[in-house]
Amino acid sequence: MISERPLLSLKAITKTFGTLVANDNIDLELNRGEVLALLGENGAGKTTLMNILFGHYRADHGTIEIDGSQLSPGSPKEALQAGLGMVHQHFTLADNMTVLDNIMLGTEPLFSLRRHNSEAITKIKRLSEQYEIDVNPNSKVNTLSVGQRQRVEILKALYRDTRILILDEPTAVLTPQESDHLFATLKLLVTEGLAIIFITHKLREVMAVSDRCLVLRHGKTIYQCRTADTTAHKLATEMVGGELPKVLRKKSELGKSLFELNNINASDRKGHQLLRDLNLKLHAGEIIGIAGVSGNGQSHLADLVSGLLTPSSGQLVLNGIQVDKPTPLHMLRKGVGRIPEDRTATGVIGDMTVLENIALEKYWKKEYSRFGMLNSRTLANHTRKLTTSFDVRCGGLHSSARNMSGGNMQKLILSRVLSENPQVILANQPTWGLDVGATAFVHRQLIDACSEGAGVIIISEDLDELFSLADTIQVMYQASLSPPIDPARTTAAELGLAMSGHRDVVHSLLLKEAQS
């Protein structure tokens, strides 16, 4: 089905921000009926390129052509009309409206009293049948699962006669089964003549779904090839620009019990149960992975360990001592290091400096302040030491944290937490959105802390991460935790089923362990 003229072609796109060259002379061609995987580490220029494509930014040089006709730069409206559609990582759906409302939103004329509902429903039905996307147009979005919501987003794009569909890290929120479902849909879409750009970090998915790959590094096109002619390893080295840092984990002897949850329950003020009968036991030298589809109570578990949530019943035992009223300060003082999920909003204060952010959880300690006066010299030395040893790239101690990249922000948080030698480390989505290099760095640091005797709880939606790090995995589903599962005796598919609530799978997994 591949025709002569490319459907989309970007020629010599260059975009600079100040001295930073975000896109350097990038060419990209996309044919009908193909899936192009766009790869690159954070800051490689993927987002900038997509923003230029959609007219949010104006390129300094270069042209964009769709089906042979040139797109005028800086016009989002024209880009949409030409048939570009995007499914964002964070969905842009109105939760309290129906699927139909969401799909029609913005396509209706502004000053019209009549809604063309029946025509819209017919069109949606036709599209759902054609592409085997199974969604009821009349159900409300907040009743749908994450996978279904993503299908609504795709349907929304198709409804607008999208010819080129761009998916930004679409599998980050999906279970393995839902991802497979998505890939099947994508295959169907391309056989109907659509073209797809698939932005991702996960190489396995690139190999599974794409026809061609394009790797960006430092704003340049580094590597381009047919997927059939390459390997995941080759792509990874091209992305990082060298051999991948190897993360190997040697299992260490389990030490004493550091942290325990015994039948923990918690609910919010309205009486909704946030955590249901949690049991967990963390030993020194152990890494426990918490798997689960996002929104199943992982953030509440993280809040509990961080000291932000008080359990309504059950015991939280830290180092053999029961904690009745956990507060963030209490947990910090007792040696709990916390790496929050949302680094930009919770982990750092963007408007404060690097030094002030390092000081955030320790300024009250004796070394850093006396009689209410900040000891800025020790703080500066401490910050300088940490930014070097953790390779935090920033514009100096007194530059504001807002300007740092996500990876550097995470390194800053990691350095702040690990330099206090915590006994229990809670890492909530520690490598979410990080590139391969930064991910390996974070993993290395967590493993080192663990082999020095700390216990680590990692909450992650990335099963590969859990399989490579965790000694045991507990699945979180609808506010409760499964018993520990040995990752060596299970597969991603089985865990995926457990994550979507198939309790019998957990039982059979446990049975398998018991028998062997």
Next chain:
Amino acid sequence: MRLEPRENVTLLIKAMVPISAGIISLLCCSALIIWAGASPLEACVLLIKGSLGSRFAISETLTRTIPLIFCGLAAAVAFRAKLWNIGAEGQLYAGACIATWLGTGMIDLPPWLMIPFLFAAGALAGGLLLLGPTILKTKFALDEVVTTLLLNFIVLLFVNWLVFGPWKDPMAMGWPQAAPVIDSATLGHILAKTRLHWGLAIAIIATFGVWFLMRFTTWGYEIRAVGHSQKASHFAGIPINRVIIRTALISGGLAGFAGVSELCGLKGYLTLDLSPGFGYSGIVVAMLASLHPLGVLLSSLFIAILSIGADSMSRSLNISNYIADVATAVSLLAVLLSMMLTKYTIRWR
């Protein structure tokens, strides 16, 4: 037209904020002056002459900066913690009331003890007045903009009742004013034959004190952290409510200082025109200074020049002296606008 975030904000752009605000407000006022039938150039010359043209003019301008500095600091400290204290006017009167109560004969100490004592009492009164709205904010999430603003009118009506009723000075020939403070409670004059009093020195010391607090102490660090992100501060274990309450006491206390210094340095007795809205002007002063304590010195000087100069200018040209209020208000609007323009750039399409 749409706004796009700026990628990097240089110091030059930041410095342009107060400068452009000053220019915009002068331009707006020029238009009004032309409308009133006078020459803006002449008005400008008269304004400068009236505020800086003589020893007396300068002393008057400096006298006016004193309450503006205190109220500006009060707003700057509170706003840093995102505690929107609009009630400095009420806190100023609370300070003045306590100083009147204690300073009109109830207690007599030597001046070197009496003055600090009255300032401390005034600060306590101002701080406690802000404490109520602040506790309502931290406990019940009640909007402090509304509560502090409304409290101003309550305090003012209370003072009204005092000076017409129980505190009315029988020696004042029927004027609604309280008895004058005793000699040991009076701030001396810095310059002979002027009204410039030692409150200026206290104001400058307070400015450097606040600067030191915000820059070098854990309290200041906590105030800034809470102001920038409550969420991250809470996560990091900073006791947010305690920090906000502490900030309220400091802010209210500074506004209370303004009341004591006006009472003991300038007026000598409590009346309803002790402050022509210094508490509100303090907000403008703080915003013009981008909440920087040392900047408050400069911006309160600017507002003082504007109001003293406009007073004398309007008398000579026979136009309304509200022109100063217009200039102050416009400069606040201009600051808010240009602050937005430092973060965003406008793209026309």
